[in-house]
Amino acid sequence: MKGYRKSNLLIYSLLTILTLMGPVSKPSAGESQPWGDPKNALIVDAYELNTIDWTAFLQDKRIAGFISKASDGLPESFSCTGDHGGDTVAHCRTMWRKYAVSRELFQTRRMLAKTNGLLWGAYHLGRPGNPIDQANHFLDYADPQPDELMVLDIDGMDATQFMSLDDAQIFVAHIKVRTGRYPMLYVNHNTARYIADHRGTYPLLSRLPLWYARYKPDVKGTFPLGNWDNYAIWQFVSSDNCSEKSCPYRVPGTLTDIDVNVVPMTKVQLAKIWPQGDLLPAKPLPAPDLTIALAPMCSGPRQTLVSLMPDVDPVVTASTPQTKPVEINELNYQDF
Numbered sequence: 001m002k003g004y005r006k007s008n009l010l011i012y013s014l015l016t017i018l019t020l021m022g023p024v025s026k027p028s029a030g031e032s033q034p035w036g037d038p039k040n041a042l043i044v045d046a047y048e049l050n051t052i053d054w055t056a057f058l059q060d061k062r063i064a065g066f067i068s069k070a071s072d073g074l075p076e077s078f079s080c081t082g083d084h085g086g087d088t089v090a091h092c093r094t095m096w097r098k099y100a101v102s103r104e105l106f107q108t109r110r111m112l113a114k115t116n117g118l119l120w121g122a123y124h125l126g127r128p129g130n131p132i133d134q135a136n137h138f139l140d141y142a143d144p145q146p147d148e149l150m151v152l153d154i155d156g157m158d159a160t161q162f163m164s165l166d167d168a169q170i171f172v173a174h175i176k177v178r179t180g181r182y183p184m185l186y187v188n189h190n191t192a193r194y195i196a197d198h199r200g201t202y203p204l205l206s207r208l209p210l211w212y213a214r215y216k217p218d219v220k221g222t223f224p225l226g227n228w229d230n231y232a233i234w235q236f237v238s239s240d241n242c243s244e245k246s247c248p249y250r251v252p253g254t255l256t257d258i259d260v261n262v263v264p265m266t267k268v269q270l271a272k273i274w275p276q277g278d279l280l281p282a283k284p285l286p287a288p289d290l291t292i293a294l295a296p297m298c299s300g301p302r303q304t305l306v307s308l309m310p311d312v313d314p315v316v317t318a319s320t321p322q323t324k325p326v327e328i329n330e331l332n333y334q335d336f
Contacts, residue, residue, distance in 0.1 A: 030231070030234065031218055031220050040263060040264055040266070041062065041063075041263050041269075042064060042251075042260060042262055042263075043064060043066070043067060043119075043261040044066055044258060045067040046067075046259065047068070048106075050258055051255060052109075052258075053252075053254075056253030057252060058253075063118065064263075064267040065118055065120070066113040066120060067121035067149065067261075068106055070106060070123060070138055070142035071124045071141040071142065072124070072127065073127030073128075074129040076095065076099060080092035080093050103141065106122075119147075119148075119271060120147075121149030122144060123152070123186060124137075124183075126152055127161070127162060127163055128167075129163075131163065131170040132174050134171060136174075139178055149274055150181065150184065151186050152172060152186065152208075154186065154191060155188075156188070156191065157194065168185075168205055169202060169203075172205065173204060181276070181277030182204070184276055185208040185211065186235075188214065192228070196226025196227070197226070199227060200285050206227050206228075206282075207280045207282055209232035209276050209280065210228045210232050210233075211231070211232060211235065212231035213235040213238075214236070215236060215237070215240050216236075226283070232263070232276070234262050236249070237258070237261075238257075238259045242256045242257075244256060248260075
């Protein structure tokens with residue numbers, strides 16, 4: 001009987017602890033290894049040097065979409081004569097052959113993908129240089145159709161290698177002017193957090209649907225991130241975390257250098273929203289911290305700006321000018 005009482009006491013104690021802790025919060029959709037759920041659609045993205053056996057590739061029925069690299073930075077000069085920016089004529093001609101082959105490969109993959117029922121998208125790799133010229137280069141190269149996804153890829157914050165965030169604002173606004181749609185934004189975690197923390201500075205980038213590159217088994221605690229309540233696409237496989245020995249997901253007909261992405265929805269649901277094109281709702285910016293800490297040698301409570309300026313009336317009346325959110329459109333985007 002003593003053992004029975006001890007057992008009951010232990011159970012009662014555990015139940016009391018669980019009650020005090022409250023209900024256990026459930027993870028948000030797509031937070032932890034969503035690729036493990038066979039209902040979630042997958043997307044492959046590739047560039048010209050990824051080799052694909054399309055017969056094998058098309059056997060994976062979870063693959064819903066294909067996003068291909070299109071343009072890269074500024075368009076090349078058509079002339080291989082003269083100095084050509086210090087390049088040699090031979091190298092210039094080699095690069096143009098590569099460019100011609102890459103563009104034909106882009107068109108071939110597009111035809112194969114769409115003929116076999118895959119959703120199609122294209123991305124521009126942002127580089128230093130005139131962002132409007134780059135936007136026009138992307139549109140000329142990819143010729144995006146209304147049912148196709150457009151993406152701006154910013155691979156890092158180093159403005160000597162990749163497009164600056166200020167230029168990216170201009171790029172996406174020009175895409176909107178020419179197509180009527182905004183592109184999606186592809187960035188890694190660090191860049192996404194920086195944009196979210198400075199969303200007042202980047203009112204367009206911070207509201208684009210997020211293609212999120214992070215090679216971890218979960219993203220718990222990451223979202224909400226600024227205006228992003230969640231990712232639109234999560235790139236969870238690349239050559240960074242896929243090898244012959246271990247890979248989170250292997251796509252038939254591809255090598256370990258292929259990028260694989262997941263969305264927390266079915267193929268049917270994805271198809272309904274695929275082209276994207278709208279900005280996400282803007283969330284209120286954090287209130288500025290108007291609290292001033294007293295010098296270390298002083299004692300007493302911290303004081304606010306209002307308490308330090310007694311002649312200022314802290315009451316806001318209807319006649320007090322107030323700042324209103326600025327609507328960004330095709331006519332004023334260059335002001336931002």
